[in-house]
Structures are given as C-alpha cells and as structure tokens.
Amino acid sequence: MPYTIFDDARLTHFAAQPTPGDAATRVITPADFDRAMTEITCWEGYAPTPLVSLPQLADDLSLNEVLYKNESPRFGLGSFKALGGAYAALRVLQRQISAALGRDVTMEDIRTGALATEAAKITLVSATDGNHGRSLAWGCQRFGAPCRIYIHAEVSEARAEAMRALGAEVIRIAGDYDASVALARDEAAAHGWFVVSDTSWPGYTDPPRDVMAGYGVMTRECCDAMDRPPTHVFLQGGVGGLAASVAAGLVQYWGADAPSVVVVEPELAACLIESARQGRATTVQIESETIMAGLSCGEPSGMAWDILSELARDYLTIPDTLIGPTIRRLARPIGIDPAIEAGESGVAGLAGLIAAARQAPLRAALGLKPTSRVLLIGSEGVTDPxxxxxxxxERADG
Known part of the structure; x- marks a missing residue:
C-alpha cells in the first residue's frame, strides 16, 4: 500500500500539560462503570466485540503492535454508541419512574417490561449525528418509551431512516449539530420530555455520565483481552465523551501504567484541541462539515473535558482526505491483517496514527517507537452503506 497521502498530510499537533487531579475516578466512578457493566452484559444479544491485532500495519509503521477494537458488531447497531444511549435511557426511566411511584425501581423492572405502562408515559429526546440517536431509539424500543430524535442538515437520510425503523420520530433541522442540541433541549423543556444527551452542560450531568459509563463496557473488554497495558491509545474527539470514558477506564484498570492518551479530531471540528490550547472547555464555530459526521461537534462536553484536561497528553487534527485511504486499508488488508469494514468516524484515530507514525517530527513528539503498542477504538462499522x-x-491514492 502506498502511504504517500499520509506522509504528506498536514496534521496539527498540540502537546498539552495535563493538570493533576482525580477526574478519572470522580467524574465517572468505579461504581458507575461497574453498574453499567453489570446491567449491559445481561442484555439480550450482548457479546464482547473483537479486539483485533494488525501485525502487517504495525510492521509497516515500525511499531510493536497495533490493536483495533472493532465495534461494528455491537448489538447489531454497528457502533459503540449502542452501549451509551440505550443505557442512559434506561437510567433516566429508572429515575423518573422511581419518582413517579414514590419508591425505588430497578433497571431489571424496566428491562423486563414489568413497568411498561409507566415507561410509555415518558418521552425521551436527543440530538444526534446518527449513532447516538440510533442507540437511544433502540433502547426506547426495548424499554417501551416514546422517542424523538433531532438531526441536522448534513445527517444522511440512511441514518435518519435507521432511527425511524426503530420507532423514533425524527426531526431534521436546517442548522448544524450544536443547533440540533439546542432545539432538543428547548422542546424538551417546553413539553416535559427528558433529554438523553452524550454531552453535558451546567446543571445537566446524569445522562452524559451514564452514557460514558456505558462506554466503559468496551474499555473493560479491551483491558480484559490484553495481558499488559498499551503504551498509547489514539481516541476520536467529537464532544469528548468516548475519549474521556476510555481514558478514565484505562486509568482505573491499569493505574500508573495506563497508556499515553492522544486525542484525534477533524481539522474542521477541532473543539478539543482548542480547549487544550485555551486551558478550558472552548466552543469553536464549524464553518464546513467534515466527512467524519459523528465527530462534527463544535462544543465539548464539560464533564468529558474535566477528564481529558487531566489525562490527555497530545491532540491531533487530521484532514478529511485521510479517511478514504484509511477505510480502504482496513477493508483491503495487506499480509495477514484481517479485513475490517469501518465507518468514516470510526477510523479517525487510526488515520491519525498512520500519519503520525510516518512523519518523523510527530513520531518523536508522540513517543512512538518500535516497542510501542497502540490501542485504537474502531468506534463504528458501516452505518451508512x-x-x-x-x-x-475513490482512487487508491493511499
């Protein structure tokens, strides 16, 4: 495979100075992760997703090992988001039904349909680029709650139809992702609905925490499948929920031996690298939509930023031009690497790794060596065929 496009790609790198703190165990506690693990692993259809080694790619990049967590089989939804939105929906229903009945109810009570009448009275809403909304719709269908999903102008019709097929009412707006978040919040407040978002804001923390706790199932599976910690983990950006959850989960599992965290974002939606530069959660204006639709977010989650500000050492932005070649490298592998079909947002971390490992200044700055073992989260499969x-x-230029 020619790597010219990666060799020539212009990446922006920012080396952060993480502030010491306890966010890795305070924002999402070990009990939060354990509760999600106990619940989600008993859902019908649960199975750990594969952690795949890519030995030929590791050799090409002069690394010891490249490990790719393939989330495409997750609950038949094609994305790690299945772990977050549906679990957070269940937790919202648990809290609201408990309040309505004046007694504590369990997640099992709701999951098994024992409280179906009560669940049907609670409407859950969210904004999405696709995968979070699909998870929420799937969870609402399982738990018997009405669901409304707000999508922006650039979300593909295929992704909208996948949510409708799961029973959600889909509302498309003319603006961007952040505008869809604002509308979902406003209409929920006006109608007494409940927002299940993967991003937090002042006064709104429980569902985003539950979303990130749900993602912890994926991190635990990774750790349990490895006999030693990786040296690096390259994580997609977006609002930061995935990166923060995985980073916190790795610290809780491996302690002082946890890997160096590299956050990778589209150059067209780089709110996390800007937050790192400013030393605080910072919103950026999205002028053009990135092909990495799930990462097209201009405003970071405050809770996620609390974690990343303490754990992430490096931030990279990548151009959209790297996504096609990365997807083709996975789907048409070289040597004994397995073939993997992945979505455009799911390969951002891998695209950043390939380019960084092949560009000597970046390779040195990130501490990538022949002994390095790198973990990647392949966060989505083919969610839009x-x-x-x-x-x-596209032409095979990478």
Missing amino acids: DIFAALMR
Whole structure:
C-alpha cells in the first residue's frame, strides 16, 4: 500500500500539560462503570466485540503492535454508541419512574417490561449525528418509551431512516449539530420530555455520565483481552465523551501504567484541541462539515473535558482526505491483517496514527517507537452503506 497521502498530510499537533487531579475516578466512578457493566452484559444479544491485532500495519509503521477494537458488531447497531444511549435511557426511566411511584425501581423492572405502562408515559429526546440517536431509539424500543430524535442538515437520510425503523420520530433541522442540541433541549423543556444527551452542560450531568459509563463496557473488554497495558491509545474527539470514558477506564484498570492518551479530531471540528490550547472547555464555530459526521461537534462536553484536561497528553487534527485511504486499508488488508469494514468516524484515530507514525517530527513528539503498542477504538462499522461504497470507489491514492 502506498502511504504517500499520509506522509504528506498536514496534521496539527498540540502537546498539552495535563493538570493533576482525580477526574478519572470522580467524574465517572468505579461504581458507575461497574453498574453499567453489570446491567449491559445481561442484555439480550450482548457479546464482547473483537479486539483485533494488525501485525502487517504495525510492521509497516515500525511499531510493536497495533490493536483495533472493532465495534461494528455491537448489538447489531454497528457502533459503540449502542452501549451509551440505550443505557442512559434506561437510567433516566429508572429515575423518573422511581419518582413517579414514590419508591425505588430497578433497571431489571424496566428491562423486563414489568413497568411498561409507566415507561410509555415518558418521552425521551436527543440530538444526534446518527449513532447516538440510533442507540437511544433502540433502547426506547426495548424499554417501551416514546422517542424523538433531532438531526441536522448534513445527517444522511440512511441514518435518519435507521432511527425511524426503530420507532423514533425524527426531526431534521436546517442548522448544524450544536443547533440540533439546542432545539432538543428547548422542546424538551417546553413539553416535559427528558433529554438523553452524550454531552453535558451546567446543571445537566446524569445522562452524559451514564452514557460514558456505558462506554466503559468496551474499555473493560479491551483491558480484559490484553495481558499488559498499551503504551498509547489514539481516541476520536467529537464532544469528548468516548475519549474521556476510555481514558478514565484505562486509568482505573491499569493505574500508573495506563497508556499515553492522544486525542484525534477533524481539522474542521477541532473543539478539543482548542480547549487544550485555551486551558478550558472552548466552543469553536464549524464553518464546513467534515466527512467524519459523528465527530462534527463544535462544543465539548464539560464533564468529558474535566477528564481529558487531566489525562490527555497530545491532540491531533487530521484532514478529511485521510479517511478514504484509511477505510480502504482496513477493508483491503495487506499480509495477514484481517479485513475490517469501518465507518468514516470510526477510523479517525487510526488515520491519525498512520500519519503520525510516518512523519518523523510527530513520531518523536508522540513517543512512538518500535516497542510501542497502540490501542485504537474502531468506534463504528458501516452505518451508512452509500458513504462507505463511495469511499471504497475513490482512487487508491493511499
């Protein structure tokens, strides 16, 4: 495979100075992760997703090992988001039904349909680029709650239809992702609905914490499958929930031996690197939409930033031009590497790794060596077949 496009790609790097603190165990506690693990692993259809080694790619990049957590089989929804939105929905229903009945109810009571009448009275809403909304719709369908999903102008119709197929009412707006978040909040407040968001804001923390706790199932599976910690983990950005959850979970599992955290974002939606530069959660204006639809977020989650500000050492931005070649490298592997079909947002970390490992200044800055073992979260499979097919048809320039 020619790597010219990665060699020539212009990446922005910012080396952060993480502030010491306890966010890795305070924002999402070990009990939060354990509760989610206990619940989600008993859901019908649960199975750990594969942690795949890519030995030929590791050799090409002069690394010891490249490990790719393939989330495409997750509950048949094609994305790690299945762990977050549905679990957070269940927790919202648990809290609201407990309050309505004046007694504590369990997640099992709701999951098994014992409180179906009560669940049907509670409408859950969220904004999404696709995968979070699909998870929420799937969870609402399982737990018997009405669901409304707000999407922005650039969300593909295929992703909208996947949510409708799960029973959600889908509302498309003319603005961007952040505008869809604002509308979901406003209409929920006006109608007495409940927002299940993967991003936090002042006064709104429980559902985003539950979303990140749900993601912890994925991190625990990774750790249990490894006999020693990786040296680096490259994590997609977005609002920061995935990166923060994985970073916190790795620290809780491996302690002082936890890997160096590298956050990778689209250059067109780089709110986390800007937050790192400013030393506080910072919103950026999105001028053009990135092909990495799930990462097209201009405002970071405050809770996620609390964790990343203490754990992330490096931030990278990547151009959209790297996504097609990365997807094709996975789907048409070299040597004994397995073939993996991945979505455009799911390969951002891998695209950043390939480019950084091949560019000597970045390789040195990130401490990538022949002994390095790198963990990647392949956070989505083919959630939009048309986009995947178009990327696979592009000329083989990378």
